[in-house]
Amino acid sequence: MRWSGLAAFTLGLAVATAAAAQSGPPIRIGVLSDLGGGFADVSGPGSVLAAKMAAEDYRAKHPGRAVEVISGDHQNKADVGSTIARRWVDTEGVDLIIDVPNSAVALAVSEIVKNANRTFLVTGGVSSALTGAQCSPNTVHYSIDTWTMANVPTQALVQQGGKTWFYVSADYAFGHDMQRQSTRALESAGGKVVGSVNYPLNTMDYSSFLLQAQASRADVIALAAANGDFVNAMKQAVEFNLTGGEQKVVGLAVYISDIVSLTSKVAKGAVVTNNWYWDLNDETREFTARFSKRFNGKVPTSLQAGAYAAVYNFLAAADEAKTSSDGRAVVAKMKARPNLDPIFGESTIRADGRRTSPVYVWSVKDPTPEKKFDLYQPIRTVPVAEAYRPLAEGNCPLVTAAK
Incomplete structure (x- = not known):
């Protein structure tokens, strides 16, 4: 009886510990975009939806792990985008910032994220400086660049x-x-x-x-x-x-x-x-059907598809790195591991942070x-x-x- 009681206690403690680890603080993802201006159609609300879909797919496989997706509108102003990014990483516990169409805003946000040691996955901005002279150990560039x-x-x-x-x-x-x-x-x-x-x-x-x-x-x-x-x-x-x-x-x-x-x-x-088209293969068509059903029948752009892929690969890398808040560790893991997602397939990330795919x-x-x-x-x-x-x-x- 004593052994059975001890075994039951040990098993219960292990389950509780695992549950606590699973339930831990939520992984927070901020989609910083242009929600109503000139970039809204190509990224904007569609990128927010794509990020949420990736988080939902992750939670389906990890039901005990909380992932939250929030969004902000940078209004195509570097000072507005910088203010939102600083608030997110300094006081709101955001682990990852994605999207940021508008290169001037993206370059400013990259520096903020580096200083805070979070992760920045650029799925909207296209300046090649992001992997050039202004590259960062905390930034990966997903969208094709200039x-x-x-x-x-x-x-x-x-x-x-x-x-x-x-x-x-x-x-x-x-x-x-x-x-x-x-x-x-x-x-x-x-x-x-x-x-x-x-x-x-x-x-x-x-x-x-x-x-x-x-x-x-x-x-x-x-x-x-x-x-x-x-x-x-x-x-x-x-x-x-x-x-x-x-x-x-x-x-x-x-x-x-x-x-x-x-x-x-x-x-x-x-x-x-x-680097992406909705009718490229069966996987892109399946994703498009899911996306369109929730987005007024519109097909995703390559930037919106990139938002899905970036969140998908970030969450996988954070699992392996056993951290979502140490940006350098997560990005290092993303560079070391094969990046594989359902809609782009396999891709690699170079030392400069450039994600390469066909x-x-x-x-x-x-x-x-x-x-x-x-x-x-x-x-x-x-x-x-x-x-x-x-x-x-x-x-x-x-x-x-x-x-």
Whole structure:
């Protein structure tokens, strides 16, 4: 009887201890996004939903472990985003911040997260500086960056005869970085910049900028514009009869939500470079069906899919690292382990924090009656070695330290 009682007590203590470990303080995830501005369609509320779906899938396998997802609107202002990020990590116990479309905000948040030793998984911002000179041991870049967005389509267009370029670029970190990266790719491929102009974020009138581009007689008018800005600029380019003529108008950062807004009638033939598409395979289609059911029938963008994958892999790495609050430990684990999620498959994370997975080039086509969002026709799969900036060229201190 004494042995039975002791065994029962020991078993009960073990169960209680395991339950306490399982139930511990919740893992807190903050989705810092643009919830109502120009980036809302491409990330915004959809990225919040994707993060919640990843947390739900995790909790289904770990029913005793609490995960909370909260959200904040940075309003495309670095000071607003920084204030939210500081509050989250200093007083609200947030372990992970994700998304952050708007490169200026993302770069500010990366520094805050590093100082607080939390984790930052960039699924919305695209500045290549995040894995370059401003890389961090606490940051992983999930979305493709300005280097990829600039180099892959620029080289392809030069090969097709687009030798002279005029840039219409957003006047903030993203636009400047995109134009700089594209210019390097253009010149290395034998092309030439004949002019450029910067426009203010969220402007509604692109007429003077587009007329300058038209007057330049450049082969290619490159829009280093994102989301709502790209859509509005492209619509006005059509009004000025800039499309379909001798000059080619191209967007360097284009997402499926942009094409849906423009319609294939306007965007047909446009070249799109990205690392994910909803109709890529059975797994992406299954995720899309779940997502669309909860998001007014819309298909996820690559940034929203990235939000799911980032949370999914963060939670797996935090389990293995046995911590969610030590950002350096979690990111080190993410770099060391194979990152495998249901919708991107297997990917790797380099020393500079660059997550690498296949990159694809598509052209926009008319949808089929059965699939109104089937808007992409594949052109090529870009090898990983070609799709991302070479590790040695980014000037990331983490790469230097690893040698």
